[in-house]
Amino acid sequence: xxxxxxxKSNAGRYVMVYVCMLAIAALQFVIAYxxxxxxxxxxxxxxxxxxxxxxxLLFFMHLSENHGLLWFVVVFTVxxxxxxxxxxxxxxxxxLGAPWxx
Amino acid sequence: MSHADMTMGGHSAxxxxxxxxxxxxxxxxxLFIIADTATFAGCLVAxxxxxxxxxxxxxxxxxxxxxxxxxxxxxxSSLTMxxxxxxxxxxxxxKAFNWTLITAGAGALFALLHVREWLGLIGDGMxxxxxxxxxxLFGAAFFSITGLHLxxxxxxxxxxxxxxxxxxxxxxxxxxxxxxxxxWHFVDLVWMFVVPLVYLLNVGH
Numbered sequence: 480x481x482x483x484x485x486x487k488s489n490a491g492r493y494v495m496v497y498v499c500m501l502a503i504a505a506l507q508f509v510i511a512y513x514x515x516x517x518x519x520x521x522x523x524x525x526x527x528x529x530x531x532x533x534x535x536l537l538f539f540m541h542l543s544e545n546h547g548l549l550w551f552v553v554v555f556t557v558x559x560x561x562x563x564x565x566x567x568x569x570x571x572x573x574x575l576g577a578p579w580x581x
Numbered sequence: 582m583s584h585a586d587m588t589m590g591g592h593s594a595x596x597x598x599x600x601x602x603x604x605x606x607x608x609x610x611x612l613f614i615i616a617d618t619a620t621f622a623g624c625l626v627a628x629x630x631x632x633x634x635x636x637x638x639x640x641x642x643x644x645x646x647x648x649x650x651x652x653x654x655x656x657x658s659s660l661t662m663x664x665x666x667x668x669x670x671x672x673x674x675x676k677a678f679n680w681t682l683i684t685a686g687a688g689a690l691f692a693l694l695h696v697r698e699w700l701g702l703i704g705d706g707m708x709x710x711x712x713x714x715x716x717x718l719f720g721a722a723f724f725s726i727t728g729l730h731l732x733x734x735x736x737x738x739x740x741x742x743x744x745x746x747x748x749x750x751x752x753x754x755x756x757x758x759x760x761x762x763x764x765w766h767f768v769d770l771v772w773m774f775v776v777p778l779v780y781l782l783n784v785g786h
Contacts, residue, residue: 485626489663489667490664490667493664493667494660495659497659500656500740502658504773504776505652507690507770507776507777507781508645508649509644511782511784512784517782520781520782521782524777524778524781525778526779527777528773528774528776528777531773535659535766535769536771537661539766539769540766540767544759545636547601547602548603548611552614553600555615556615559615559618559619560618560622563619563622563626564626578585579602
């Protein structure tokens with residue numbers, strides 16, 4: 480959109496998303512000092528990071544305007560990230576031993 | 582189809598439409614971003630593995646003011662990048678170039694703050710192989726992940742300056758600026774995961 484009105488509305492939306500992202504980031508810093516377990520802290524911070532990343536992808540990187548590309552990026556990336564989780568969850572074996580080993 | 586059809590009107594019909602109606606250069610950047618996501622995810626998963634499997638993981642961060650400022654600077658630079666792209670789309674070259682310069686400046690400020698933080702940790706005795714707080718793996722993981730991100734920021738600043746100057750000179754257009762902006766937003770996006778996982782989970786209480 481190249482009209483002056485279009486530019487104005489875009490800027491307003493960008494600032495709104497930016498403020499939301501700042502608020503989410505601030506929330507993460509608050510969680511860091513809250514009195515909860517490490518697992519709870521990890522889950523909450525990761526959830527907020529995913530929300531923040533989704534906002535950036537949809538509105539800053541304009542994926543909300545191209546649904547085909549959005550699905551391509553999300554499906555491709557999520558598949559790779561989920562595949563990597565195997566390695567991460569395997570770290571519990573270091574602490575707890577191999578499951579069903581005894 | 583006749584030869585004439587193939588060379589004239591039929592030629593365009595035979596050409597493939599761009600995937601997802603995205604220009605080739607932009608698509609290439611998206612593919613790079615997906616690949617780079619896997620790189621960073623690999624690093625963060627490896628870090629999570631080490632942190633989870635290592636008892637008494639160090640928690641050396643007592644003040645996170647510097648990280649908070651860095652986060653603010655990087656997030657703000659994403660906003661200024663959007664203003665640059667909007668100005669470029671509106672055909673306002675001078676404004677687009679100025680916003681691009683501001684974005685690059687914010688990136689440079691972020692890099693300086695990052696280096697200052699590194700120097701502080703090195704001054705406390707932290708290196709790639711050892712640190713005074715516990716397992717030496719912490720230094721290796723910390724410097725690898727934040728170093729990789731810092732490298733991306735530095736490359737981004739150089740790219741912003743190069744593309745911005747060529748845009749002003751007329752060699753590049755608004756699309757090129759937008760593609761560079763995609764990279765810059767990605768650098769910002771990665772930081773959203775680095776901060777909680779590498780810094781905030783290691784805050785000493």
